[in-house]
Amino acid sequence: MEIVEKLLNHSRLALSKAITAVENEYDDAVKIMTEIYPHTGNAYVLGITGPPGAGKSTLTDGLAKEYRKRGKTVGIVAIDPTSPYSGGAILGDRIRMMDLMSDEGIFVRSMATRGSLGGLSQKTGDAVKLMDAFGMDVIIVETVGVGQSEVDIVKTADTSMVVVIPGMGDDIQAIKAGILEIGDLFTINKADREGTDKLNIEIEMMLELNPERVAWRPPINRTIASKGIGIEAVIDSIEAHKNYLIESGRLAEIRRARIKNEVTAMLNDRVNRYIDKNVVETPEFEETVRKLQTREIEPYSVVDKIVGNVLK
Template structure:
């Protein structure tokens, strides 16, 4: 079956792509083999991360950006990170409901994913899903995050270009700046720009960028949009494309992708080690005895950890 899925993904079968994503999300037995066989076919898609505080209109803007890319002849994949349902553990699917019109376009593939407790609001499986869409042959993969605050910086680990969306008048523009969101932005979009306070927010972003320049060569542009009316979207996509050109010509893209690989490998190693420790150390009767010894102060946590680490490393 896994060979059918792999062949299907490479032959642009949407059903096969859906099955591959489901296999990865649910950690099915054939998930690793599917990823191994498809990995040589990745590295061609350009990944755009869209982040920002809740209520900034990220989903509406994502929808309009995807439509603009379709007008330009590009295929688009959207990974919409939704909050986890407290009942099923699955994505609530709010983003997909807002993008119903796009879902009928054969050149667009939308997948909602649950955060599943991931602190960054970015599912741990996001990187794998991006790779699957990449192997499928999608040109632009948009990862839209849930919008949960400081840990939104996780998007940098997945995206080639990161766009921060802010809106005036919410009182959290400064909060967004404090959260470090400004430091990760390659470009900024002030959405709902018909609201009062848009000029003040523009100036605040500009001032913060001058205090903390990301790159001497690349000055992050600040665009204004009213996404609900499709105003300013063309300029935003133009800015994304300009940044993509800069990333390639400056060789920064290769550097960023190398960092991404390091981060992914590190996370995978940690995950494997954590599973091993949970199975072979924590969930054992011997460890229960160790806990009792710690409660009675017959040993100390530092000695216990040193002993466990020594055994694991052997």
């Protein structure tokens, strides 16, 4: 396909159009992804999650700039609905991003969260693959750590970073549910605020309680992202984690698990669509539901029969 050839030849416009095709499920999206696939698997994927307003986007800006200094190209996929990368950016943020936009080695894209998060997870994966094929060395996926699906998105990264900030009230309790377990590294942003030491101790204690963390102990970094302070140490930690993953053989395992998850999700999606179209949305099914309601039949045999037919 022409668009794929252009993308592989570093056309930013083609990359942008390809992501739009995937995002809106245009007819050529599947064909694009099919042709792109052999060219993927080279980028390092960093997931960043944390509560809204923690400074994830500010931190992402800083990390991207630092990666550029180190000679790496960077793709950014932002799935934060309040992200300054989105159309609803406030002026200050927009200016901040303009900085990044003018650099050819950086490509920023926000994904709309409309529609289901399940679908979003696949679209995010596709956007990452497109940036990967385009040739970005590092791809940063930023998402708000609020729901399970968002956490799942970050889980598929090679390295997952959890951003926390002091003074969130019940500090650790507020973020404990779900997202703390996935952190390969922790960044305490807004370290210019009171409560940073306390939060640091709390995270350390929590990591102490997690017996699974023996081979890799998640480092805790402190940053003041708005001033660009502490960014280099974060990148050093990411590199250290990457080296650990490579040397321990974990990176290959993580990537295998990611592929397995992706293809399983694709299979489920395809089967669900087939059943919706050929079973659920038929007049016979309405009749079946009526008979179930009057207890003329029971659902277990109905399901057995339908699955038997589908498998034929």
